[in-house]
Amino acid sequence: MTKIMTIAGQKGGTGKSVTAVNLATSFALIEKSTLLIDCDPQASATQWCGIKALDYTADIARVLSGKATFKDAAIKTEFKYLDVLPAGFDLFQVALKLAKTTENEKMLRLFLKDVEDVYEYIIIDAPSSYGFLSVAAMTAADWLLVCMSVHDNSRQDFHALLRMVKYIRTTHNVPLKIAGLLFNRCDTKEEILSFMENQNLPDIKQMVYDTFIPRDETIQRSIDLKIPAALQNIKSPAAEAYLRFAKELHFFFNKRGVL
Numbered sequence: 001m002t003k004i005m006t007i008a009g010q011k012g013g014t015g016k017s018v019t020a021v022n023l024a025t026s027f028a029l030i031e032k033s034t035l036l037i038d039c040d041p042q043a044s045a046t047q048w049c050g051i052k053a054l055d056y057t058a059d060i061a062r063v064l065s066g067k068a069t070f071k072d073a074a075i076k077t078e079f080k081y082l083d084v085l086p087a088g089f090d091l092f093q094v095a096l097k098l099a100k101t102t103e104n105e106k107m108l109r110l111f112l113k114d115v116e117d118v119y120e121y122i123i124i125d126a127p128s129s130y131g132f133l134s135v136a137a138m139t140a141a142d143w144l145l146v147c148m149s150v151h152d153n154s155r156q157d158f159h160a161l162l163r164m165v166k167y168i169r170t171t172h173n174v175p176l177k178i179a180g181l182l183f184n185r186c187d188t189k190e191e192i193l194s195f196m197e198n199q200n201l202p203d204i205k206q207m208v209y210d211t212f213i214p215r216d217e218t219i220q221r222s223i224d225l226k227i228p229a230a231l232q233n234i235k236s237p238a239a240e241a242y243l244r245f246a247k248e249l250h251f252f253f254n255k256r257g258v259l
């Protein structure tokens with residue numbers, strides 16, 4: 001059964017797009033068939049996979065407008081097990097139109113039925129702000145992976161995210177669940193533990209993954225070169241951490257019998 005996961009963050013810049021690209025790549029490296037969906041008009045995930053506008057004719061905006069099917073728009077990458085559904089800035093205009101009707105928030109979830117069971121993992125990168133696209137991306141998923149940073153004041157933002165999950169579950173009657181919390185750009189486990197204490201978030205300690213993503217300049221270098229970190233340097237701390245994390249997540253889904 002396909003695991004559909006949207007990457008959420010307690011706020012902007014926590015590393016959602018970096019995680020979407022590098023987690024999708026890591027799943028592909030361990031030979032799990034994966035689709036990365038870019039649902040953000042910033043198109044960071046599309047660009048950081050090295051995909052240029054000239055490389056495709058259909059994208060997520062055309063899918064949401066009913067002008068292309070998911071299967072036509074998903075493009076192959078140099079990773080045998082990774083396809084990408086790209087985004088461009090025109091997604092912004094399409095989203096403005098679709099936002100007029102709450103029912104449209106379910107649209108991406110309905111379109112995903114087209115590729116159900118084609119992929120083992122579907123990873124969706126969404127914008128930070130709570131607008132149509134982030135709600136549509138969360139509604140499309142069964143799982144939310146929360147990308148956290150020890151450098152932000154999180155308590156309020158985390159509770160806002162929980163309220164959003166509740167809204168989506170009740171408005172659209174979907175089984176959205178939090179898969180867990182991934183800490184990004186931190187240096188030690190102790191940093192995470194003291195952050196949880198300081199933010200008064202001990203009740204969610206058990207949701208934090210063992211793996212965390214270290215601060216690593218390979219990430220910025222790979223962004224500059226528009227390639228995933230594993231292609232920049234597979235032995236780099238960040239690329240190794242994302243690979244470990246893909247294995248940890250795969251185990252998480254196995255353990256719960258949802259494979």
Ligand SMILES: Nc1ncnc2c1ncn2[C@@H]1O[C@H](COP(=O)(O)OP(=O)(O)OP(=O)(O)O)[C@@H](O)[C@H]1O
Nearest residue numbers: 012013014015016017018128185214215216219220
């Ligand atoms: N592990 C890391 N090590 C070093 N730098 C990082 C790491 N993770 C993210 N960054 C830096 O943080 C920046 C923001 O990351 P990213 O764009 O993935 O965040 P985001 O949550 O997707 O932001 P937005 O809310 O704008 O979509 C990146 O451009 C990169 O420079």
Ligand SMILES: [Mg+2]
Nearest residue numbers: 016017040044
């Ligand atoms: Mg982003």
